Amino acid sequence: MFDAVVVGARCAGAATALLLARQGHRVLIVDQAHFPSDVRLSTHLVWHAGVDLLDRWGLLPTLQASGCPLLTDFALDMGGLVLQGQPPGTRVGAAMAPRRVVLDQVLLDAAVAAGAELREGVTFEDVLREQESAEGRVCGIRGRLQDGQPVQFEARVVVGADGTHSPLARAVGARELVRHGKDEGSYNVYAYFSGLPVDAVEFHSRPERMAYAWHTHHGQTLVGMILPGRSPRVPLAEVEAMFMGELATHAPSLAERVRNAQRESDWTAASVGSHCREATGAGWALVGDAGVTVDPITAAGITLALRDAELLSGLLHEGLRHEGLLGQRTLDAALADFGPQRDVVSRPLHQFAQDMAQLQVPPPEMVNVFMALAGNQAQIDRYFGVFGQTVTPAEFFDPTNLQAILSGAAAASADPV
Ligand SMILES: Cc1cc2nc3c(=O)[nH]c(=O)nc-3n(C[C@H](O)[C@H](O)[C@H](O)COP(=O)(O)OP(=O)(O)OC[C@H]3O[C@@H](n4cnc5c(N)ncnc54)[C@H](O)[C@@H]3O)c2cc1C
Structure with a gap:
């Protein structure tokens, strides 16, 4: 019996396994792939909030030593206007774009070093349930080895980090809260x-x-x-x-x-299409693209996956730790907290990316705001912070903030030369 079985061993799954194992939990991580393994569909950008997490987890030196530079300067050319700046409020002060064959491996090595058990070449097929009914609590997984042999693993909680098409989400019947097709992105x-x-x-x-x-x-x-x-x-x-x-x-x-x-x-x-799925149910949780797939235009997916891995592992730690004392309810209560807390950050960033993916000319009032940004470095940095995930879309696009940007421009233009 494992505390947690994590299906999917890339940025979301390896990070979740790493953080759970470091907190002393018995974790199994399975993937159909063999590692090191690359991802073709990725432009690799990890924004500031993600790099800060990698730094806090002690993995940044390894990534830098792999030949991947820190990216400290950002320029957005909007035609008549070029904004240059950096997201505020960061620890490292940089983004980076490590190839996935490196990033995923660094996370996975750290998870294994922390005590997580890795089984490669295991294809997840279905969840195990306490009662053999669709409503029964999830208590493990069954799958198949590459030679066709069936395997099964029992666990107190099963985490689906198995990507956008998540077979685990399908197996548990996770509802889609939002969905956009490929043509809409x-x-x-x-x-x-x-x-x-x-x-x-x-x-x-x-x-x-x-x-x-x-x-x-x-x-x-x-x-x-x-x-x-x-x-x-x-x-x-x-x-x-x-x-x-x-x-x-x-x-x-x-x-x-x-x-x-x-x-x-x-x-x-x-x-690719994008979605937000229900995050948890009895005995299961989804993290990374399995739960929230964001349109790639804002390159937000890896950073969100790392953040959600930290959020989920923290909640699971609390739930698993108290389970013996207070019964199963505590684990379920911890699981139930994940979705709402995830969505405070993820849903607005999902919508922000979806809006950007339309690649439309901004409405005149937003053009005025962008023009007013010129020369206002603090607010330019805050705009980059929406991408760097250090400023929320709600904070930047709040009418009071937009008004402050506009009046800053008015004040500047009224200043005597
Ligand atoms: C074109 C494109 C460009 C992108 N560029 C960026 C970018 O620049 N920056 C950024 O942050 N994000 C980017 N993204 C998004 C990013 O790639 C994802 O957000 C990220 O890969 C999600 O990681 P994950 O660990 O959740 O899932 P994945 O990386 O998809 O990993 C899922 C794992 O689950 C395993 N798995 C699946 N099914 C099973 C099964 N049945 N049994 C066992 N294992 C299974 C897979 O083998 C895989 O290893 C981009 C996406 C696209 C499409």
Whole structure:
């Protein structure tokens, strides 16, 4: 009997297992993959709040030693206006973009070092329930090894960290609270380049387009273009021509540097749906993309997964610790707290990404706010903080804050020269 079985061993699952194991719980982590293992659909950006967590967990030196730079400067080119700044209120003062084959492995190694047991090549098939009925409390999982042998593991709680299509969410019947199809989100095209200098994490925001570039491992730069999800798909052989044409039109300075650089990977082109699912039930919880999948346009998923792993493991620790004394109710009470606490942060960021993914020209009142940001460094930094996850969308877009930005501009323009 384990305290917890975690299905899925990447950023959400490995982090949850790590934090539970460090608190003395007996944790099993299973994944159908064998590690080290890469993720093709990722642009790797871990924002400031996520880097701060990795630092607090003692993993930042290992990540830096792997050849992944800290990203300290940010530039958002909105056409007539370029905002440069950094999210406020951070511990490390940087984001980073580690390749997933590295990030997931660093987390997993730390989980195993903390005492979590890892079983690779185990495909989850269904949950075990206390009573053999769909309503029975979840008390473990059953699955299959690669040679077809069935396996099962019992646990006080089962955590689904098995990604956006989460077979575990399906098995427990987790309800979808919000869902957006691929066409309602963004369509992302990217590749890796060497010999491509960027001074900052660059975003070039245009109507219906967002170009971006940032450094990842070993001097390589990830360069991408985001289009609306409803855009016609381009055959793979034509992706490069399409990409370079779009980049030349919308971000000519970046296009020039890309033309002089060396492409080091195939092109990836992808769109994904997004959702928020019910977070917990009797004996189970979902963390990471399994619970909340955010449109990739804000690159928020990994940072959210790390934050939710910390929140969930903290609550589970309380529940598991008291279980022997007070009975099962305490674990359930701890589980029940996870969803509402998760959603205070996750739901607004999910909506923020969904809104951004429309890639529409902001309404005139927001254009005025952005224009008024010019020269107001503290508020520019707060806007970057919404992406860095150190300022909530509610804090930045609060009418009082927007009014303060606008009146700051009015005051500045009234100042005698
Ligand atoms: C194009 C694109 C770009 C992105 N770019 C960024 C970015 O720059 N920054 C960012 O923060 N986020 C980004 N994201 C989102 C990010 O990739 C996810 O939020 C993140 O991977 C979620 O991690 P996770 O651990 O929850 O799930 P995953 O990384 O999906 O891991 C799930 C694990 O579960 C395992 N699993 C699944 N089914 C089973 C089963 N039946 N049995 C056993 N194991 C199973 C899988 O093998 C896998 O290892 C991007 C997403 C896309 C699509």
